[in-house]
Amino acid sequence: MKEFELIKRYFAEQSITRKDVVLGIGDDCALIQPTERQHIAITTDTLVAGVHFPLNTSARSIGHKAVAVSLSDLAAMGAEPAWLSLAITLPEINEHWAADFSAGVFELCEFYNVQLIGGDTTQGPLSVTVTAQGYTPYDKYLTRAGAKAGDWLFVTDDIGDAALALLYIQGSVDIEEVHQANIQTKLDFPKPRVLVGQVLREYASAAIDISDGLAADLGHICSASNVGANLILDNLPLSLAMQESLPLMDAYKLALTGGDDYELLFTVAADNKVAMETALATTGVKITCIGQLDSSHKIKTLLNGESVFIDMQGFEHFTDK
Amino acid sequence: MKEFELIKRYFAEQSITRKDVVLGIGDDCALIQPTERQHIAITTDTLVAGVHFPLNTSARSIGHKAVAVSLSDLAAMGAEPAWLSLAITLPEINEHWAADFSAGVFELCEFYNVQLIGGDTTQGPLSVTVTAQGYTPYDKYLTRAGAKAGDWLFVTDDIGDAALALLYIQGSVDIEEVHQANIQTKLDFPKPRVLVGQVLREYASAAIDISDGLAADLGHICSASNVGANLILDNLPLSLAMQESLPLMDAYKLALTGGDDYELLFTVAADNKVAMETALATTGVKITCIGQLDSSHKIKTLLNGESVFIDMQGFEHFTDK
Numbered sequence: 001m002k003e004f005e006l007i008k009r010y011f012a013e014q015s016i017t018r019k020d021v022v023l024g025i026g027d028d029c030a031l032i033q034p035t036e037r038q039h040i041a042i043t044t045d046t047l048v049a050g051v052h053f054p055l056n057t058s059a060r061s062i063g064h065k066a067v068a069v070s071l072s073d074l075a076a077m078g079a080e081p082a083w084l085s086l087a088i089t090l091p092e093i094n095e096h097w098a099a100d101f102s103a104g105v106f107e108l109c110e111f112y113n114v115q116l117i118g119g120d121t122t123q124g125p126l127s128v129t130v131t132a133q134g135y136t137p138y139d140k141y142l143t144r145a146g147a148k149a150g151d152w153l154f155v156t157d158d159i160g161d162a163a164l165a166l167l168y169i170q171g172s173v174d175i176e177e178v179h180q181a182n183i184q185t186k187l188d189f190p191k192p193r194v195l196v197g198q199v200l201r202e203y204a205s206a207a208i209d210i211s212d213g214l215a216a217d218l219g220h221i222c223s224a225s226n227v228g229a230n231l232i233l234d235n236l237p238l239s240l241a242m243q244e245s246l247p248l249m250d251a252y253k254l255a256l257t258g259g260d261d262y263e264l265l266f267t268v269a270a271d272n273k274v275a276m277e278t279a280l281a282t283t284g285v286k287i288t289c290i291g292q293l294d295s296s297h298k299i300k301t302l303l304n305g306e307s308v309f310i311d312m313q314g315f316e317h318f319t320d321k
Numbered sequence: 322m323k324e325f326e327l328i329k330r331y332f333a334e335q336s337i338t339r340k341d342v343v344l345g346i347g348d349d350c351a352l353i354q355p356t357e358r359q360h361i362a363i364t365t366d367t368l369v370a371g372v373h374f375p376l377n378t379s380a381r382s383i384g385h386k387a388v389a390v391s392l393s394d395l396a397a398m399g400a401e402p403a404w405l406s407l408a409i410t411l412p413e414i415n416e417h418w419a420a421d422f423s424a425g426v427f428e429l430c431e432f433y434n435v436q437l438i439g440g441d442t443t444q445g446p447l448s449v450t451v452t453a454q455g456y457t458p459y460d461k462y463l464t465r466a467g468a469k470a471g472d473w474l475f476v477t478d479d480i481g482d483a484a485l486a487l488l489y490i491q492g493s494v495d496i497e498e499v500h501q502a503n504i505q506t507k508l509d510f511p512k513p514r515v516l517v518g519q520v521l522r523e524y525a526s527a528a529i530d531i532s533d534g535l536a537a538d539l540g541h542i543c544s545a546s547n548v549g550a551n552l553i554l555d556n557l558p559l560s561l562a563m564q565e566s567l568p569l570m571d572a573y574k575l576a577l578t579g580g581d582d583y584e585l586l587f588t589v590a591a592d593n594k595v596a597m598e599t600a601l602a603t604t605g606v607k608i609t610c611i612g613q614l615d616s617s618h619k620i621k622t623l624l625n626g627e628s629v630f631i632d633m634q635g636f637e638h639f640t641d642k
Contacts, residue, residue: 022360023464026545027398027464027465027466027545028364028394028395028397028398028465028528028529028530029362029363029364029394029395029397029398029400030362030363030364031360031361031362031398031457031462032360032361032362032363033360033361034355034361039343039352039353039354040352040353040354040355040361041350041351041352041353042350042351042352042353042404042406042438042439042454043349043350043351043406043439044406044407044408044439044440044441044450044452045408045441046408046410046441046443046450047443048410048443048444048445049445050445051443051444051445052443073349073350074349074350076349076350077348077349077350077352079350083363085363085364085365085452086365087365087366087367087408087450089367089369089448117363118363118364118365119365120365120366120367120450122367122368122369122372122373122448123369123372124369124370124371124372124446124448125445125446125448127410127443127445127446127448129365129367129408129441129450131365131406133363138354143344143348144348144349145348207349208349209349224347224348
């Protein structure tokens with residue numbers, strides 16, 4: 001597999017050199033000297049071609065998305081990203097593909113000061129597995145399990161655009177040209193909410209990133225925290241593209257079930273709400289209060305103040321096919 | 322992908338609970354509280370069906386081998402294994418497969434006190450990516466780069482059996498029935514030399530695990546350490562299966578190029594040789610001196626005291642197809 005030396009060359013050219021990396025790429029293992037009195041957060045995610053991204057997705061997007069998905073998990077713990085291992089399985093090597101893919105990986109690494117410390121390149125059907133690691137302070141991190149009845153429920157940015165882009169690619173929905181580039185970017189280049197997560201360590205009671213869909217991920221918080229939730233559909237942050245491309249009830253459904261948004265869903269005790277909003281203002285990321293937790297152990301959806309049933313089977317998530 | 326909950330259930334049943342794992346499987350990330358004043362060694366490897374193992378390999382072997390390959394990399398650094406992340410891509414879920422695969426994973430985890438801390442299960446062509454992590458003391462670890470001219474070259478156990486098993490499976494060689502089970506076990510259930518690696522931290526000048534083939538991996542040590550080597554073919558440790566199945570020169574070739582052995586290849590300064598041999602005796606693992614390093618920057622193969630040319634293209638490694 002001599003041709004795989006090609007992609008290794010691209011990955012040898014990274015510009016990030018962290019002080020806590022004793023030994024980077026090139027030996028049997030990387031060696032890390034972790035900062036003392038910190039926890040290390042670790043997450044692994046695989047993206048499979050044709051399942052987690054359409055087959056014609058650009059190499060730069062695949063590289064970006066593979067890293068973004070893992071950094072998003074770190075963000076949901078309030079962790080500061082540090083190191084990345086990257087396993088790529090490829091049917092064949094193409095110099096342009098390798099250059100574009102590594103550019104997609106390194107854009108995020110450089111922005112977040114993350115060093116690629118190793119990985120593996122193998123031959124086979126296209127897939128990418130990233131293991132990302134980062135720091136959280138002792139006893140100052142976010143989980144899904146800390147939410148309490150009465151806490152407010154928030155979400156970052158808009159929800160549903162990535163799923164809308166997939167429906168458009170699949171030919172299931174028409175989208176005005178003015179919105180097409182925007183939603184494609186939301187699908188192909190998701191922004192991990194790393195800074196928001198680190199700020200939230202001080203304020204939020206629970207957090208998760210929206211990968212399975214808002215409803216399912218809210219379910220994970222409710223289940224881990226042993227609470228229920230009232231979700232106010234009227235408040236769901238929908239982009240203009242969502243509002244103009246789908247009937248409103250369909251837009252709500254897609255926002256609840258779509259997944260792939262990689263926005264943060266988090267809960268805040270009433271006492272911390274104003275301080276959290278003030279602290280997050282510095283990040284420039286929009287947040288929206290979309291409901292409140294209760295002790296019911298159920299998720300209720302409300303519209304115009306009244307309970308409304310949403311058929312969560314309405315849209316199949318791309319990864320479910 | 323509700324059926325993937327099945328495999329998660331199997332992985333939730335592990336018996337290892339390490340004190341340095343603050344949060345295991347189940348949230349967006351695992352959280353580790355690493356022991357202070359230790360380095361963390363990290364390695365990632367992917368096994369692809371039909372490339373790194375034959376398509377009809379048992380699920381238990383795939384689970385074992387995926388873990389063994391990564392623990393072998395930790396062993397080559399002299400690291401003590403600690404945590405594992407496991408990304409599996411599967412065409413479909415079958416309860417027996419999930420049970421057997423997880424049994425293969427956990428056998429090694431239990432033996433080495435390694436906790437599975439997370440991962441991902443996705444749908445697609447079968448492959449497994451393991452990220453394994455472990456500890457080494459500060460400034461007491463093995464790399465490929467410490468070998469010096471004059472150091473002795475050693476290898477653990479026998480070399481070439483895994484490659485011989487592949488040739489047999491492919492129908493390229495006949496093997497007597499008495500040897501078949503043994504070499505199949507060497508291929509399907511490689512033993513990571515974890516304890517040997519930890520002992521060698523005190524004595525060896527360089528180490529690598531034999532995954533690409535002895536000649537290629539010796540080349541990695543020579544290149545990283547800026548030395549050459551005289552390799553004494555007469556000394557190569559060959560199993561009875563190897564000796565009885567192949568003409569001797571073919572057996573040497575296969576031992577040099579076969580790969581997949583996951584034995585340790587290491588170098589020791591003359592001053593440390595006896596102490597190393599004494600210390601390793603407690604591990605019960607056979608070691609063999611197969612040559613000596615020099616300053617030539619070349620690898621020479623010797624037979625009966627004379628230089629002999631070995632055509633390294635003689636056998637294609639299974640992963641090279």
